[in-house]
Amino acid sequence: MQKRSSLQPRPTKASMLRQQGGGTGQQQQQQQPKSRPVNVAGTSPVPQQQQQPTVNKRNSKAQASEGIRAFMAAHRAVAAQRKKTSDSSSSMDKHQERPKIRVMTGAERYSYDDSDPFGMQNDKASLKLQTVIHQAKSSGKLNLSNRNLDRVPDEVWSMYHVDPNKIVVDFSSTDDAWYDSTELNKLIAADNAITEIDERIGQEFGALTLVDFRNNKLEKLPESLRQLHQLTVLHLSHNQIEIFPEQIYDLGARLRDLDLSHNLLTAVPQSIERLSQLEILHLNDNKIENVADGIGQLVKLRKLYLNENQLVELPALHHLQKWTKLEEMHLFKNQLRVLFRGDSARSSIVVALPLLSRLDVRQNSLTQIVEGEKVEISLPKLKELLLAYNQLSQDANGLEQVMAKAPSVQTLDLSSNLFSEIPDVVLTLQGLRRLDVSANHLRMLRPDLGKLEHLAVLSWEGNPLRSAPRNVSMAELIESLRSKLVLAEDQEKEGVPAANPGDNSDKEILSTGVSSSPASPSAAAAAASSTPQSPRPSGTLDLSRKQLSDLEPSMLSGHNPATLQLQHNMLETIPIQPLSSCQLTTTLVTLKLDHNRLKELTLTTTTDNNVFHSLKTLSITNSRISQLSVANTTEQQQMVFPQLVELDISINALTSLPENLRDYLPSLRTLKANTNRIDKIMPQTLDGLEIIDLGNNDIAYLPPEIGRIGTIRELMLYGNRFRIPRPAVLDQGTGAVLEFLKRRLGS
Template sequence: MSRSTRTAKVDSLAGFRPQRGREEEPAVPAGLLREARRSGQLNLTGRGLKLVPPDVYQLDVDAPPESRQDVSFGASDRWWERSELTKLLLSSNQIAQLDDDIRLLPALLTLDLHDNQLASLPEALGELQQLRQLRLSQNHLSLVPVQLFSLESLQTLTLQKNRLESLPEELAKLTQLTHLDVSYNLLGALPSSLGGLESLLDLNVSNNRLSRLPPGLDRLLLLRSLDMSENLLEELPDLSALTQLGTLHLRRNKLRLLPRLLPPNLKELYLGNNQLDSEGAEPLSGHAHLSVLELRANRLTSIPPGMVALRTLTRLDLADNDISTLPPAIGLLPDLKVLLLEGNPLRRLRRDLLTKGTEELLKYLRGRIELDPQAEAAEPSGLGLPSDEPMNPERIRTLKLLEFSDGKASCVPDQLFNAAAGQKVTAVNFSKNQLTSVPERLSEFSSSLVDVNLSFNRLTSCSEALCSFLQLTHLDLRNNQLSVLPPDMKNLNKLSCINLQFNRFRSFPEVLYLLDSLETVGLGNNQVQVLDPAGLLKLVNLSSLDLSNNDLDRVPPELGLCTTLRCLLLDGNPFRTPRPALLAKGTDSVLEFLRSRIPDNKTC
């Protein structure tokens, strides 16, 4: 046989061609199906699926292949001891259709279909009566089937980034719904039945075409977070009944005037890129709990006088307005850490101050506060306070503030307490000194103190006297040498914010688990090694938790059940999961990841 003949009979691609009779590879690996029968959870995220594999629908119906083998009583071989599928993750695929066979999975608690190509949903979806979480974001849905609103156990429904132009009135049937996200759609109005969702905690209707809000919104009495950014709103209804609302987003609307009555317990309010002038923003003056206030890119020509009384402000954004003068009293806001003023025609403020940071700017403003004429004329007291600021009793009486900061002193002079005798002092700032203990004479103001700042000192222990300040809401103990907190701190049942950064804590202070009033806890830059997620779950109002730069080698998955958290900082710890790329995606992504890792028998 010639060389050319032998060559012609050789198929060089034979090894790459499917052999006749060979079975096709299953769409879902057998190992994944076997594990799903054991755990009740199946994750098929990002597998390029165009359809849900039939094996998935049949998971709770068909007997597994192991049943045809010899019976074994090994722990991993007892195929009859299996769990019904409760969690099915199908996100980031190319699924364009969901079959009616979805009804064959009646035990589902979580169904994640976000980032697919669904243009419709089957009516059979309404038969999943146990379903609690349904994620349908980033699809092509233009209508939501009415059958979906028969899911009476549903708690979370996400429909953002679809093509929805309306929502049916049947929405109110979802009486257990706590989280609803319909952002990035084409909604021109919201159903009037929205107020019937009385269990709702979080509502996101941002990036739509809303020009008005439906009546009955004030019936959402449990609502904690409301996002209405990027719409066409020109006015707001009375929202004062929403007493639990802590965060309100209204960026990029057409608001000219705020209602006289806003939610009374707002902590964060975002009003950037509207059309508010100084008169339209005046209602903000009465909100004593605001921590974050954003008013950038509006039409403010001056700062409403009452705004300088917002003593709980930590961040104030006034950039890109028409403000020409700044009241010096802003420098006395005790918690203000960020003040943004760029883009304003400020006349009596040196431009270089804006580049030196908030601390220098506030210090400058405090220096411009005019002293009481009688106090100026009085003879020198001889105190010689290390802060080099003359003591002014009238200032203490007016501002209710006792300040002795940046003095590098080891004790607070008695003359300062004497000057405040008989006054109802509400705030104390003794930061940036060398105090080794809490001044005993602070007890003289225990009935009135709301805010205490003892940061940047040398405290090694926290005085029991501090635990008698029953009106205390803010406590700043940053940059000290603390490793424990006194047990009697449990008495501070109004404490909403505690800052313990840059101390020596090796674990989350046990007493803090008993303070269900806490909303913000700062424990960054300590040596915390372990967390008790059960304790954190008791903090039903916790919205911000900073655990960055500690020694956590593990993040308990149960931390994902802390659904009140809006800010969770974990970077700078030695744990391997969640990975830094996930941490960078933000709190919601981290919490969702942690929840997905909770063993099935621990989920609710």
């Protein structure tokens, strides 16, 4: 038996792979390798071929070494421990939130409170204040408004204090450091209950340009306010200041906006002249009785508010001649008796306020505008002159003088005064747009107000007019005045004496409400020759909401109205016979038949008694009208409405309009047919019209030829079915629509 060798060779991966590759595919029995001969004599042993051990399976892999297995086991143990720790942490976080540690760098490393050096307290109000202060350091604006404060917190006054022993400079931080702070230039503490401003305001915040302590309880100001030499805006309204603060005078080098309104001031001292750079001065809603002459030295003043005080007079006019930059002066609700006061020591005074655009002197006790015979004041840029609620009359001294030197006035308020007639100087204001003469003693409205081409608003209510306008819109009233003026001019040219403005001829103008342009002189003469003579109509007869299905002549007897109202009844036809029997067909100017049951409107007749010779305005809205018809007869026909200027047939069931509409309504200027079922429109129908409303119909096509109608001033077409022009063009107005249609024609 061969002796087993004590040394057994270790199988390698390479030898095992060679053995697997050279096998016969059959499983072999594993045999022990033969031992090598022992080196007895110390010589090298002779190598002997050994049979390598076989493995159980031909495709099995070699096993990893002990070192590799130990290394991988160690890593698996570490990974398992990490997973176990992570799961444990997640479970704890669900039940208990870990405290957050604030990492403070830069300027935040300095603590204002040694008891809480890391800012871990949860005092919400304190934290909010610190946040506001922090933001102010970077923006330069500190807003403490509406915090119910009775004083400014000490943290504010010490916001820029830095303890050298607590500064940590961290150049890796992205936060704002103490050396990056911006000087405070705006301090706002409005809407609180602050009773006193600390003296530290001038010592700590010398760069302030705006200070706002509105709506507090201040009675005085700190002396250190004088040190704010950069201050330009100071707002102290709605406080309890009784004496004009002297500290403000030292801010005159830069102060431009000063608001001391809604305080308890009683006087404006002479020292106010030291505020030489002041542009806006609010002193309204105080108890000021006297204003020193020094206010006239504010050469840069643009807006002055002295309203709602107890002023009896202003400084003499020559003290105000340096107000060359003044734009607005508000003096309403005082006790002024004279607006511009002269000086008896001076022979003549000439003052110009070249930029003044608004002068408000309402609710005073003015009896005259200028005091003194040789006083001249020029207001070339004045746009608004408000003189309401005074005691002025057409004889008030200086009224015509001031208006004559104010040619640019657009708004003139003379309401609630003592005028018995409108001053002649008003007619010289060619740019006038709004005139208010309500609540005076006027007996008539002057027809020559029609000379004011731009007049758009005329308020006359509250006057004892002999024939007050009723049921007349403002535009209709103004247009009627212009029509009356044109008629008077035509009569003057023909040698006919013009009617006295005070006679009954004004009653027609003041009560009819004709809103159309006047007819030509030849047409007027022809109409006059064909119209039977009758008493001049006046006033309005209101028979609306009477449930009338027919009109009885007895209802009309004894009346000669210019306007007849029959709205909200049950009339099925126009009651021509009753009107004709009372001769109202020859005198009626306005007829309103809205909300009745008329099914058609006949435009022609064979009987002269059925002709409305003077009718200018006809309104038949919401009355079920389905067509505008013409009498079907071979007899000679007459026009029912030869003088009709405005026709309103909106909210009916019309499907079309006559192509030759102007043949039956030759004087028509305004056609309103909104909210019908009109599906087609012809250019001939609109020829000669000025105002056309065809909105909310079914018009599918808009003829481009309409663009050539030169009389159209207003064209409303919204709510129809046509797609051209697009709504964007319609929104631009009549001019854009007509221009679009012209381009469609290639003209």
